Amino acid sequence: MPLTLYVDGERWRKHLQAVRDAHPGIVPVLKGNGYGFGIGRLAATSAWLGADTVAVGTYPEVAPAAEEFHGSVMVLAPWRPFETRAVFDQHVVHTVGRLSDLDDLLERDAKPRVVLERLTSMRRHGFSARDLRDAGERIATSGDGVAVEGVAMHLPISKGSHLSEVNRLMTDVVAAGLPTNQVYVSHLTDEELGTLRQTYPDFEFRPRIGTSLWLGDRDALSVRATVLDVHHVERGEGYGYRSRTAPAAGTIVVVAGGTAHGIGLEAPTGGATLKDRAARIAKGGLDAAGFVRSPYTLDGKHRLFAEPPHMQASMLFLPAGARVPEVGDEVDVRVRYTATSFDETVVA
Numbered sequence: 001m002p003l004t005l006y007v008d009g010e011r012w013r014k015h016l017q018a019v020r021d022a023h024p025g026i027v028p029v030l031k032g033n034g035y036g037f038g039i040g041r042l043a044a045t046s047a048w049l050g051a052d053t054v055a056v057g058t059y060p061e062v063a064p065a066a067e068e069f070h071g072s073v074m075v076l077a078p079w080r081p082f083e084t085r086a087v088f089d090q091h092v093v094h095t096v097g098r099l100s101d102l103d104d105l106l107e108r109d110a111k112p113r114v115v116l117e118r119l120t121s122m123r124r125h126g127f128s129a130r131d132l133r134d135a136g137e138r139i140a141t142s143g144d145g146v147a148v149e150g151v152a153m154h155l156p157i158s159k160g161s162h163l164s165e166v167n168r169l170m171t172d173v174v175a176a177g178l179p180t181n182q183v184y185v186s187h188l189t190d191e192e193l194g195t196l197r198q199t200y201p202d203f204e205f206r207p208r209i210g211t212s213l214w215l216g217d218r219d220a221l222s223v224r225a226t227v228l229d230v231h232h233v234e235r236g237e238g239y240g241y242r243s244r245t246a247p248a249a250g251t252i253v254v255v256a257g258g259t260a261h262g263i264g265l266e267a268p269t270g271g272a273t274l275k276d277r278a279a280r281i282a283k284g285g286l287d288a289a290g291f292v293r294s295p296y297t298l299d300g301k302h303r304l305f306a307e308p309p310h311m312q313a314s315m316l317f318l319p320a321g322a323r324v325p326e327v328g329d330e331v332d333v334r335v336r337y338t339a340t341s342f343d344e345t346v347v348a
């Protein structure tokens with residue numbers, strides 16, 4: 001059991017159902033590493049939740065999602081003519097944000113399903129107000145060119161309210177006279193959604209949610225790494241790729257998880273300020289020897305990396321006096337779920 005994500009299945013599923021029930025029309029987002037769970041598992045779970053549509057990030061993510069989920073699969077990345085991996089089939093919903101791309105799609109035989117993205121203050125992708133109106137006209141005169149499934153808006157993850165921005169964008173949507181009343185939104189609060197639904201009762205707002213759905217109840221999740229080896233070292237003895245010498249007697253603990261899993265890619269937290277660091281050096285702490293805090297905890301304490309993480313394992317330094325784990329024990333690790341590849345996921 002190397003680096004393992006443990007899921008308290010009952011608790012996790014309860015949380016998922018609660019989020020679904022609180023968000024009518026929810027579109028679960030499954031992109032990237034599947035938020036640590038994998039796209040296939042999240043697709044199957046979305047089907048279990050009763051979603052009619054899921055969103056993936058990119059075209060190559062369509063196939064693993066469609067294997068487990070038989071409803072609509074929306075691709076969040078905009079369709080582009082140079083996207084050689086684009087998938088055209090009737091369960092795929094393309095995101096379109098430029099007139100030239102729309103023209104391209106209008107000419108296809110397949111009558112692609114599309115959402116028209118309106119550019120937001122994110123300034124990532126999407127039509128300007130004027131181009132959205134133009135898009136509406138081109139679609140109206142094209143006859144049967146594309147099936148418009150909705151408008152999309154991707155808002156920044158900000159603390160302030162999005163309402164005035166969304167109101168402005170909705171004015172553009174109404175002006176465009178599109179043959180749809182669905183609006184797919186990202187990163188609105190529940191309160192903002194509620195207000196919008198009251199303000200625009202003729203429209204259906206559908207939230208696209210990833211993090212707060214899959215990772216919203218952290219207590220349902222735990223990550224543990226297997227202890228692969230332990231070695232006692234005396235002060236001055238060498239170890240590791242760099243033949244460092246131990247600054248004191250202690251134990252080198254080799255644990256599962258390395259750069260290939262995404263371990264150690266984040267800047268270490270804690271003791272980050274110079275003053276902090278100076279104080280610790282003055283006290284002769286181990287980080288005075290240049291050791292960096294690791295995300296692994298043993299006996300409730302974050303332990304130090306004995307050297308930078310290797311590809312699939314990491315070496316920790318455990319000072320003398322600390323309880324030494326046994327080979328095969330599991331220790332807690334703090335990870336960023338969206339950036340970690342687990343060796344195994346165990347849903348209990």
Ligand SMILES: *Cc1c(COP(=O)(O)O)cnc(C)c1O
Nearest residue numbers: 029076154186208209210211212
């Ligand atoms: C990733 C993404 C989401 C989901 O974001 P979370 O913060 O994980 O909920 C929604 N919409 C778009 C366009 C995205 O790219």
